[in-house]
Amino acid sequence: MNGYLHLWLIPLLPFVGFLINGILGNRLPKWLVSTVALLAPLAAFVAVLDAYASLYPLVPPVCVPGNCANAWHYISLPYVETCPMPWIRIGALHIDFSFVFDQLSLVMLLVVTGVGFLIHVYSVGYMNDDEGYARYFSYLNLFLFFMTVLVLAGNALVMFVGWEGVGLASYLLIGFYFQKKSAADAGKKAFIVNRIGDFGFLIAMFLLVANFGTLTFTEIATKLGQDPGWTGGVVTMITLCLMLGAAGKSAQLPLYIWLPDAMEGPTPVSALIHAATMVTAGVYMVARTHVLFDHSPFALGVVAIVGAATAIFAATIALVQNDIKRVLAYSTISQLGYMFLGCGVAAYSAAIFHLVTHAFFKALLFLAAGSVIHGLGGEQDLRKMGGLWKKLPITFAVTTVGVLAIAGIPPFAGLFSKDAILYAAFLQGPNGKLLWFVGVVTALLTSFYMFRLWYLAFWGKPRSEDVHAHESPWSMRGPLLILALLSISGGWIGIERSAGWVNMERFSGFLAPVFGARGATEGNAQLELTLSAVAVGVALLGWLAAYLFYREKSTVATRLAGALPGGYKLLANKYFVDEFYGATVVKPLLGFSKYILGWVVDVGIVGGAAWLLGGIALLTGAILQRWQSGNLRSYAAWLAAGAAAVLLFLLVPWTMVLAALPAIHPGVAGH
Amino acid sequence: MSSFLAQEVPLSWYLLLSAALFSLGVVGFLIKRNLITVFMSIELMLNGVNLSFVTFAHQWHAVKGQIFVFFVMMVAAAEAAVGLAIIIAVFRARATLAVDRIDLMKL
Numbered sequence: 001m002n003g004y005l006h007l008w009l010i011p012l013l014p015f016v017g018f019l020i021n022g023i024l025g026n027r028l029p030k031w032l033v034s035t036v037a038l039l040a041p042l043a044a045f046v047a048v049l050d051a052y053a054s055l056y057p058l059v060p061p062v063c064v065p066g067n068c069a070n071a072w073h074y075i076s077l078p079y080v081e082t083c084p085m086p087w088i089r090i091g092a093l094h095i096d097f098s099f100v101f102d103q104l105s106l107v108m109l110l111v112v113t114g115v116g117f118l119i120h121v122y123s124v125g126y127m128n129d130d131e132g133y134a135r136y137f138s139y140l141n142l143f144l145f146f147m148t149v150l151v152l153a154g155n156a157l158v159m160f161v162g163w164e165g166v167g168l169a170s171y172l173l174i175g176f177y178f179q180k181k182s183a184a185d186a187g188k189k190a191f192i193v194n195r196i197g198d199f200g201f202l203i204a205m206f207l208l209v210a211n212f213g214t215l216t217f218t219e220i221a222t223k224l225g226q227d228p229g230w231t232g233g234v235v236t237m238i239t240l241c242l243m244l245g246a247a248g249k250s251a252q253l254p255l256y257i258w259l260p261d262a263m264e265g266p267t268p269v270s271a272l273i274h275a276a277t278m279v280t281a282g283v284y285m286v287a288r289t290h291v292l293f294d295h296s297p298f299a300l301g302v303v304a305i306v307g308a309a310t311a312i313f314a315a316t317i318a319l320v321q322n323d324i325k326r327v328l329a330y331s332t333i334s335q336l337g338y339m340f341l342g343c344g345v346a347a348y349s350a351a352i353f354h355l356v357t358h359a360f361f362k363a364l365l366f367l368a369a370g371s372v373i374h375g376l377g378g379e380q381d382l383r384k385m386g387g388l389w390k391k392l393p394i395t396f397a398v399t400t401v402g403v404l405a406i407a408g409i410p411p412f413a414g415l416f417s418k419d420a421i422l423y424a425a426f427l428q429g430p431n432g433k434l435l436w437f438v439g440v441v442t443a444l445l446t447s448f449y450m451f452r453l454w455y456l457a458f459w460g461k462p463r464s465e466d467v468h469a470h471e472s473p474w475s476m477r478g479p480l481l482i483l484a485l486l487s488i489s490g491g492w493i494g495i496e497r498s499a500g501w502v503n504m505e506r507f508s509g510f511l512a513p514v515f516g517a518r519g520a521t522e523g524n525a526q527l528e529l530t531l532s533a534v535a536v537g538v539a540l541l542g543w544l545a546a547y548l549f550y551r552e553k554s555t556v557a558t559r560l561a562g563a564l565p566g567g568y569k570l571l572a573n574k575y576f577v578d579e580f581y582g583a584t585v586v587k588p589l590l591g592f593s594k595y596i597l598g599w600v601v602d603v604g605i606v607g608g609a610a611w612l613l614g615g616i617a618l619l620t621g622a623i624l625q626r627w628q629s630g631n632l633r634s635y636a637a638w639l640a641a642g643a644a645a646v647l648l649f650l651l652v653p654w655t656m657v658l659a660a661l662p663a664i665h666p667g668v669a670g671h
Numbered sequence: 672m673s674s675f676l677a678q679e680v681p682l683s684w685y686l687l688l689s690a691a692l693f694s695l696g697v698v699g700f701l702i703k704r705n706l707i708t709v710f711m712s713i714e715l716m717l718n719g720v721n722l723s724f725v726t727f728a729h730q731w732h733a734v735k736g737q738i739f740v741f742f743v744m745m746v747a748a749a750e751a752a753v754g755l756a757i758i759i760a761v762f763r764a765r766a767t768l769a770v771d772r773i774d775l776m777k778l
Contacts, residue, residue: 630774632709636700 005051007081007099007152010109013043014144021141025134034124037137041120041144045113052106077513078102078218080154088157095215098154104514107352108151108284111359112277116144118479119272122367125475126268126374136176136266143169147277151284156205156215159285163201163249166278167194173273174265186261193258197248197282204241207234221291231295239292239299242285243306250282250336253310257578259333263325267370270325275332275366276359283339283355287348290515294346304344304425308438311337313575315445319452320561320571323380324369327453331406332362334442338421341435347424348515349508353494354417360490361405361413364483368399371472371480372457382456384464391470394477396458398484403454405487407447408539410532415539416491418443419532420508426531436531443535447542448549455550685726692719706758706768710751717747 017040025033055077083097120140127136146169150162167190175187205215211234212220224230246252251259262274273279286293286303293300311334318330335358342351373380375392389396405412408419422443426436471477494507508515549557561568570576627638696716703709721740728736762768 632770632773633701640697640701 005054005079005081005101006047007051007079007101008083010044010047010051010113010152011145011148013047014040014141014148016040017141018138018145021134022138025138028134030133033134033137037141038117038120038124040141041113041117044144044148045110045117048106048109048113051101052110080218082154092213093209095155095157097158098216099152099158100154100217101152102514103511104284104287104352105151107356107511109148111356112144112147112151115276115359115363115483116147116272118482119268119276119363119367122271122370122476122479123266123268125473126370127266128473130266132176136173139169139172139176140269140272143173143273143278147281150281153288154216154218156201156208156217156289159288160198160201160205163245163281163285164198166273166281167191167198167249170194170262170273170278173269174262176265176269180264183264186258186264190258190262193255194248197245197255200241200244200248201285204238204245207238207241211238217288217291220289224291224295235292236296236299239289239296240302242289242292243299243303246282246286246340247306248282249285250279250340251333252282252306252336252340253313256310256314256333257581260326260329260574263323263329267325267366267373270329271363271366271370274329275362279332279336280339280355280359283336283343283351286340286343287352287515290343290346290348293343300344300346301431302344303340304428304435307337307340307342307344308435308442309337310334311341311442312438312445313337315442315449316571317574318449319445320568322382324372324382324385324453324457325366325380327382327449328362328365328369331365331446331449334446335362335406338418338439338442341425341439342421345421345425345428345432345435347421347508349511350417350420350424352511353420353507356493357405357413357417357487357490360483361402361487364398364480364487365402365406367476367480367483368395368402371395371476372399374472374476375470379464382453385457385462386460386464387458387462389458392458394471394480398480399454399458401484401487403450405490407450407542408443408535409543410536411488411491413487413490413492415532415535416494419528419535420494422535423528423531426527440534440538444538444542447539448546451543451546452550455546459551682726682730686723689719689723689726692716692722695719704769704771706761706770706773709770710754710758714747714751717743 017036020036021028021033028036079101081099081101085097086094087097088095120137123136123140127133130136143166146162146165148162150159150166153159153162171187171191174190175184177183178187208215208220212223214220214223224235244255248255259274259279263270265274293303314330314333314337318327318334321327321330335354339351339354339358342348342354372385372388372392372395375388375395376385379385401412405414408415418439422436422439425432425439428435549560573579629635693716696712696714696719699712699715700709703712721743724736724740724743728734728740758768761773765773767773
């Protein structure tokens with residue numbers, strides 16, 4: 001059974017691409033670099049599709065007892081593929097390098113390799129003039145390698161390998177323009193903030209080993225299922241630590257600060273890593289370890305609150321940002337908050353659904369923003385754009401699709417997944433209603449800031465003279481159009497007609513084997529429809545507000561900012577969180593490093609020990625130096641004295657002398 | 672008279688002479704300032720040792736002692752050649768043969 005799906009090919013193909021472009025890239029012609037770089041994710045995507053297809057064999061399995069002909073066609077999920085070589089064997093702890101393939105990893109793999117491939121294609125056009133062309137694509141392939149490892153991981157340690165790997169790729173790509181100090185700093189910031197999250201992940205793994213004796217997800221689920229006593233306590237601790245890791249990777253409160261700075265990287269990187277795939281790894285991890293979270297209502301509550309708080313917090317900041325990529329970055333943080341909100345109300349399938357649709361429309365929005373930036377020769381300031389719809393018609397069209405999708409206007413993708421989350425939250429009792437309300441307000445803000453971006457960039461008169469904006473090459477427009485199609489229709493995969501009513505259960509039905517069938521929901525189609533109507537209503541309200549604020553010659557926005565200078569300043573400066581962390585964490589840490597570690601420990605203790613050793617050597621040397629008088633005859637005299645001493649020692653019969661000593665002792669002699 | 676001549680010189684006399692020669696060499700090495708005298712003192716020590724070698728060889732009728740003496744004499748000859756060359760070179764460079772003033776290696 002092992003090895004039939006050849007899952008190991010999926011990560012390996014991008015890795016081969018990374019090796020070729022990383023080692024030889026600078027010497028290869030550009031077309032060959034592009035070919036290798038595009039083939040790697042395409043082949044991985046095909047491998048995923050192949051694995052998907054093999055779930056539905058053309059020849060139905062014929063299995064009579066004792067004779068299983070064709071049985072190899074049939075693959076039952078979850079399907080585990082383990083490296084035959086043992087990886088870690090410490091006492092009773094066995095950890096293998098294993099991949100697991102089930103509905104959850106399948107969905108995630110399709111998104112990662114599919115969207116990943118589209119963004120690779122886009123990058124060919126976007127990075128065309130860049131010096132680090134081969135370096136860029138080798139990093140991108142490296143990212144896909146680690147991301148697929150993360151997704152396929154059958155135990156927490158393999159997942160951690162991928163987890164750290166995507167962090168590395170993210171660091172390398174944020175700091176891609178490393179000559180620029182801000183880019184290099186942003187890369188370091190992302191890496192260090194992620195370390196805090198990884199600390200949580202590590203602690204969670206230690207606790208898992210200590211309490212469960214295994215890191216394999218399926219075994220943990222089995223052990224939890226065997227003993228109903230596993231609730232709260234240690235499980236809460238483990239899940240909270242996991243949540244810390246997820247908050248670091250997925251840019252949730254309080255560790256979100258690295259994501260806006262990560263926009264220093266090339267725009268396709270922002271689309272792939274910092275919108276569509278890597279930042280959703282935290283959501284995926286929570287979904288993957290959902291059995292643990294299911295046993296700890298407290299941790300689930302924390303996840304839901306963190307998600308909802310992040311969603312509305314980031315959305316308010318996005319209202320006043322002027323950098324087109326930063327608006328999208330805060331929007332990403334906000335949408336990730338939605339996903340955690342979904343996880344927190346145990347609607348994992350809704351969270352994964354939103355992950356998928358978000359990957360489509362946020363990748364689309366980022367790539368469209370990249371197209372705008374590319375067309376304007378590097379301009380990212382919304383205040384200097386305007387009137388672009390005439391000059392960049394295709395970019396304008398796809399951005400419109402993306403904006404409508406994220407705002408939640410039917411029938412675009414965002415509505416379905418967002419509503420699935422909000423509906424699940426609404427059913428969670430009174431606290432759930434509060435979460436739902438926060439979600440709806442966030443939806444209003446989302447709609448507002450996205451249409452603000454839309455109006456500022458594409459409508460009105462051009463606010464900058466120098467622009468001779470031009471549409472992007474086809475390698476960039478193609479992925480945009482495909483992603484636009486997906487952003488329109490991506491939500492429809494959730495629709496199912498059953499029991500005479502159209503409902504949204506198809507996607508969660510597909511994932512049900514992983515997450516378990518949820519108990520019959522107390523809600524009904526009527527309620528769901530009403531809530532959807534509310535969501536669409538606030539989305540339209542946000543659109544209307546944005547129209548009033550930012551259509552041509554409107555002064556509402558500036559007047560409002562003038563009327564509430566404190567509030568505007570607070571938002572424009574992102575609640576001063578970076579400054580707050582700088583004063584409370586970074587500065588004390590730097591001070592501690594400089595004065596305690598640097599001066600006391602390094603100079604004082606370590607340096608002091610070195611000086612002490614050197615001083616001892618110098619002192620002994622100064623004493624022994626006296627022997628080296630330089631006087632030849634004194635050396636000879638010492639030599640002769642030594643020889644005389646040896647002779648004396650050898651020739652004198654010491655035993656006899658010592659025996660005779662008492663005899664000449666005056667006291668003894670008296671007897 | 673003939674009986675006196677036929678009588679062997681006792682072993683201890685040879686050894687005493689050998690020790691006296693060696694001690695003279697040591698003392699000369701220690702108290703003399705002139706490099707050449709020091710050098711001659713070394714030769715004196717070597718010959719003192721040679722005498723005891725020959726004495727024991729004769730006493731025990733063993734040829735090894737004689738062979739050792741040849742080795743010592745050869746080494747002494749080589750040493751004399753090298754040592755005198757060094758002494759001449761030192762004299763040319765420093766215009767002195769006083770060992771107390773040849774102390775460049777001192778810190």
